[in-house]
Amino acid sequence: MNSAKRFDVLRTILSVLIALAISFVIIFMVSDQPVEAIKYLLTGPLTSKRSMGNVVESMIPLIFTGTGVCIMFSANQINLAGEGAFHVGGLIASCVAIYVTGNVISPVAALLCAGIVGAIFTAIPAIMKITTSASELVSSLMINYLALYFGNYMLNNVIGDPKASAASYKLSEASKLPVLFEGTRVHFGFIIAIAVAVLGYFFLYRTKMGYELRLTGENEEFAKYSGISIVKVILISQLLGGFIAGLGGGVEMLSPIYKRFTWTSLLGYGWDAIIICTLSKKNPLYTPFAALFLAYLRTGASIMARRTDVTLEIVQITQGIIILLVVAEQFLSKYRHKLIAKEAKAALKEEEAV
Numbered sequence: 450m451n452s453a454k455r456f457d458v459l460r461t462i463l464s465v466l467i468a469l470a471i472s473f474v475i476i477f478m479v480s481d482q483p484v485e486a487i488k489y490l491l492t493g494p495l496t497s498k499r500s501m502g503n504v505v506e507s508m509i510p511l512i513f514t515g516t517g518v519c520i521m522f523s524a525n526q527i528n529l530a531g532e533g534a535f536h537v538g539g540l541i542a543s544c545v546a547i548y549v550t551g552n553v554i555s556p557v558a559a560l561l562c563a564g565i566v567g568a569i570f571t572a573i574p575a576i577m578k579i580t581t582s583a584s585e586l587v588s589s590l591m592i593n594y595l596a597l598y599f600g601n602y603m604l605n606n607v608i609g610d611p612k613a614s615a616a617s618y619k620l621s622e623a624s625k626l627p628v629l630f631e632g633t634r635v636h637f638g639f640i641i642a643i644a645v646a647v648l649g650y651f652f653l654y655r656t657k658m659g660y661e662l663r664l665t666g667e668n669e670e671f672a673k674y675s676g677i678s679i680v681k682v683i684l685i686s687q688l689l690g691g692f693i694a695g696l697g698g699g700v701e702m703l704s705p706i707y708k709r710f711t712w713t714s715l716l717g718y719g720w721d722a723i724i725i726c727t728l729s730k731k732n733p734l735y736t737p738f739a740a741l742f743l744a745y746l747r748t749g750a751s752i753m754a755r756r757t758d759v760t761l762e763i764v765q766i767t768q769g770i771i772i773l774l775v776v777a778e779q780f781l782s783k784y785r786h787k788l789i790a791k792e793a794k795a796a797l798k799e800e801e802a803v
Contacts, residue, residue: 457730464774465742472767476759486757493752494745502633504741504748509704510535511740512642513697514718515725516649516733521571521690523653523731524682525666528574530589531694532719533596534567536712538698540600541566543617543710546624546703547608555624560641560699567695568688570596575687579680597715604710617710626703638700642737645693649733652689662686694719724768727775743768 476490477483494500514531521528545559574589603609608617626637653659665672665682673679697718702710724743729735750764 461728461730461775464771467774468767468770471770472763475766476763480757480759482757483759486753486759489753489756490746490749490759490763492749493756494748496752498630498632500748500752502630502635503751504744505635505639506633506704506706507744507748508737508740509636509638509642510697510701510716510718511721511725511743512646512736513700514694514722515729515736515740516646517690517693517697518719518722518726519690519729519731519733519736520649520653520662520693521686522726523666524662524686525669526575526578526683526686527586528571528589528687528690529586529719529723530571530574530592531690531722532715532717533589533593534570534691534694535698535701535718536593536596536600536715537570538563538567538695539702539712540596540603540698540710541695542699542702543620544603544608546620547618550621550623555621556626556703559624559703560696563699563702564692564696567698568692570695571687571691572684575683579683593715593719600710601713604713608710610709613709615711615713619709620703620707624703625705626700628705634705636704638704641700642697645696646733646736649693649736653733658685694722724772727772 473483473487476486480486494504514535517531517534521531542559542563545562546555549555549558570592571589573592574583574585577583577588578585604615604617610616610618629635629637629639651659653663661672661677662682662685664675665677665679669679672682701707701718721743725736725739728739728742746767747764750761753759753763754761
């Protein structure tokens with residue numbers, strides 16, 4: 450591991466530890482039972498099979514959206530439409546699951562359609578940037594509301610069950626993803642999510658297209674003069690990232706958690722994906738670990754909130770501090786310079802020895 454990677458790992462670990470330490474101080478300040486609250490936060494998810502299942506179950510959508518955002522952000526395209534892609538992916542998967550009831554065809558068709566619609570959705574800001582130079586940050590942020598209101602329209606006028614309040618017709622049982630472990634809601638989507646993360650890593654770091662995408666993200670002008678098609682890179686990164694986010698929405702909707710489509714608001718997984726992307730340093734292979742950390746922290750916070758007087762907002766504080774420290778360029782900058790200097794001296798000694 451070179452000095453840059455060691456520094457990134459060290460800074461991420463220290464950011465997490467500092468954020469947790471600050472959160473513990475806040476807990477001691479506001480709680481009448483701080484020790485018990487911290488114990489539930491740190492060990493609560495390990496106390497039962499169901500709680501551990503909740504951690505893994507919560508990881509699944511985070512891995513999908515985190516991997517999708519890693520691919521989009523690696524090309525330096527700050528496309529925030531992953532939130533909307535996840536939403537419409539779940540919507541389209543629900544439509545297929547309602548009207549297609551084949552034993553094998555239903556889940557496969559639902560997930561494929563969810564991914565395709567997600568890809569189309571994130572491609573819209575990319576096409577706007579290519580054709581009109583519109584900022585993908587602004588256009589992608591606004592387009593998420595189109596996903597929300599389109600979903601609400603479909604729920605109210607097309608797939609809504611008149612006998613149920615703000616819910617669609619029931620999804621066919623044939624479309625549901627099988628549960629992997631009895632006594633939990635951990636389902637086959639977990640395996641799909643891990644496969645997506647591994648394939649995302651392979652694409653970014655083991656293919657020519659992935660190299661072009663990362664090079665464009667690091668230096669677009671250099672990539673352009675090297676003969677790389679920037680338009681192609683933008684489109685492929687956004688299409689692939691959106692497909693993964695849409696697929697994640699489909700997997701979430703076909704999980705044992707849902708019997709009907711009930712999403713009347715955005716779930717926030719697109720914003721969580723930015724946290725996952727930041728912690729994993731845009732490397733899809735690390736997204737399951739980042740998702741595990743965030744899911745574990747939130748599950749522990751939920752248990753803590755139910756059993757003590759500390760509220761869930763403590764997790765928001767922890768997340769915010771971690772992000773601030775991870776992205777802060779000057780955090781541990783002196784240590785980074787020392788690592789670089791040490792590595793340079795070692796290389797110079799090797800050359801002199803030769």
